[in-house]
Amino acid sequence: MATEPLLVAENLHLRFGTTVALDSASVAVHAGEVLALMGPSGSGKSTLLHCLAGILHPDAGRVTYAGRDLTAMHDSERSALRRTELGLVFQFGQLVPELTCLENVALPLRLNGAPRRAALRSAAAWLERLEVSDVAGKRPGQVSGGQGQRVAVARSLVTRPRVVFADEPTGALDSLNGERVMQLFVAAARETGAAVVLVTHEARVAAYSDHEAVVRDGRVRTMEHVR
Amino acid sequence: MSVGHALLGLLEGGPRHGYDLKRSYDERFGADRPLAYGQVYSTLARLLKNGFVEVESEPGAGPERKRYAVTDAGVADVAAWLAQPEKPEPYLQSTLYTKVVLALLTGHDADAVLDTQRAEHLRLMRELTRRKDGGDLADQLVCDHALFHLEADLRWLELTAARVQQLAAHVRP
Ligand SMILES: Nc1ncnc2c1ncn2[C@@H]1O[C@H](COP(=O)(O)OP(=O)(O)OP(=O)(O)O)[C@@H](O)[C@H]1O
Numbered sequence: 001m002a003t004e005p006l007l008v009a010e011n012l013h014l015r016f017g018t019t020v021a022l023d024s025a026s027v028a029v030h031a032g033e034v035l036a037l038m039g040p041s042g043s044g045k046s047t048l049l050h051c052l053a054g055i056l057h058p059d060a061g062r063v064t065y066a067g068r069d070l071t072a073m074h075d076s077e078r079s080a081l082r083r084t085e086l087g088l089v090f091q092f093g094q095l096v097p098e099l100t101c102l103e104n105v106a107l108p109l110r111l112n113g114a115p116r117r118a119a120l121r122s123a124a125a126w127l128e129r130l131e132v133s134d135v136a137g138k139r140p141g142q143v144s145g146g147q148g149q150r151v152a153v154a155r156s157l158v159t160r161p162r163v164v165f166a167d168e169p170t171g172a173l174d175s176l177n178g179e180r181v182m183q184l185f186v187a188a189a190r191e192t193g194a195a196v197v198l199v200t201h202e203a204r205v206a207a208y209s210d211h212e213a214v215v216r217d218g219r220v221r222t223m224e225h226v227r
Numbered sequence: 228m229s230v231g232h233a234l235l236g237l238l239e240g241g242p243r244h245g246y247d248l249k250r251s252y253d254e255r256f257g258a259d260r261p262l263a264y265g266q267v268y269s270t271l272a273r274l275l276k277n278g279f280v281e282v283e284s285e286p287g288a289g290p291e292r293k294r295y296a297v298t299d300a301g302v303a304d305v306a307a308w309l310a311q312p313e314k315p316e317p318y319l320q321s322t323l324y325t326k327v328v329l330a331l332l333t334g335h336d337a338d339a340v341l342d343t344q345r346a347e348h349l350r351l352m353r354e355l356t357r358r359k360d361g362g363d364l365a366d367q368l369v370c371d372h373a374l375f376h377l378e379a380d381l382r383w384l385e386l387t388a389a390r391v392q393q394l395a396a397h398v399r400p
């Protein structure tokens with residue numbers, strides 16, 4: 001690709017005690033692309049995703065976002081970036097149980113200082129976009145797994161981030177439901193121009209990506225050469 | 228199945244008689260379909276013509292006493308075959324299994340064989356997914372059928388990838 005990648009990880013190393021989770025992992029994400037991270041269980045996919053999202057700090061190596069060194073940033077600067085330019089979707093438990101689904105989606109906007117009414121209006125539009133307007137007033141404990149995931153996707157996109165990170169976003173869903181979530185997720189991301197970095201072990205989910213990178217033993221093999 | 232490539236790969240272990248080669252092939256890959264002698268010799272004749280094998284004759288020997296050795300061109304041909312993904316289609320696993328075993332036997336990267344094939348499968352799955360999302364119910368059902376089959380292949384690839392080390396210990400003498 002001709003353009004500079006938006007997000008680059010170079011030679012990341014990370015250990016948990018004696019476990020080597022990342023062993024010189026490198027990967028590049030371009031603006032607007034959907035990248036699937038695949039690979040066996042325990043290979044380091046989630047760890048890599050967390051490093052890319054600035055949630056985990058690698059022992060060595062560098063993560064660069066839009067030309068800025070994420071690994072050298074102050075914590076406050078990094079959290080500000082996470083709030084405004086990055087979005088997250090995880091498999092479980094990411095919604096605040098005390099808030100309604102609508103309030104959950106509005107939350108990132110509120111944290112960024114948006115007025116309550118504007119935030120709720122925007123949140124409602126996103127719930128509609130993900131076809132779950134009907135659960136707006138319910139709490140996360142009162143909705144199905146698939147509905148909850150759609151709400152989480154809406155919440156990840158509400159701030160119009162430039163990159164959304166998703167770890168097994170369809171993991172707990174049956175294949176029909178999981179696919180619908182992926183369809184809506186990818187369509188919405190493309191509409192807002194957000195790049196998506198997606199961890200999945202399901203080929204049918206990965207088929208919604210533009211490219212895949214395979215993580216194995218803490219290293220990444222990109223499949224550029226076969227394209 | 229590319230019997231020619233399999234034979235070439237086996238010859239990388241050292242020159243052999245046609246009979247030996249057939250036995251070795253049958254042991255590793257011929258579970259449900261052993262090679263006929265005729266096929267072994269016709270395949271070797273073709274490989275000889277293409278310069279992928281050469282013959283070391285023993286004095287006064289008939290055709291069955293010829294020893295075949297793989298040439299550099301033959302080694303390169305195996306490498307090219309291993310690097311090339313297979314067209315995704317049903318019952319591919321026997322070809323892929325052969326490729327993985329031969330990669331291990333000949334010192335090629337077996338993970339790369341599997342990753343290349345995964346990429347090829349995913350490429351087709353992406354195409355089908357796009358067609359499905361833009362299509363009517365009939366398109367969706369047709370594409371889903373193909374997608375489920377490709378997914379099954381891919382799961383097998385994942386499983387094999389996870390067991391490559393085990394397989395390596397098993398196939399290497
Ligand atoms: N917080 C942690 N403490 C200790 N070890 C960890 C921690 N997180 C991950 N690991 C280890 O690091 C390695 C990589 O884990 P990671 O979660 O990145 O794998 P993964 O590819 O996401 O696997 P899965 O597909 O099962 O989710 C594993 O060996 C795991 O046990």
Ligand SMILES: [Mg+2]
Pocket residue numbers: 045046047167199
């Ligand atoms: Mg994980």
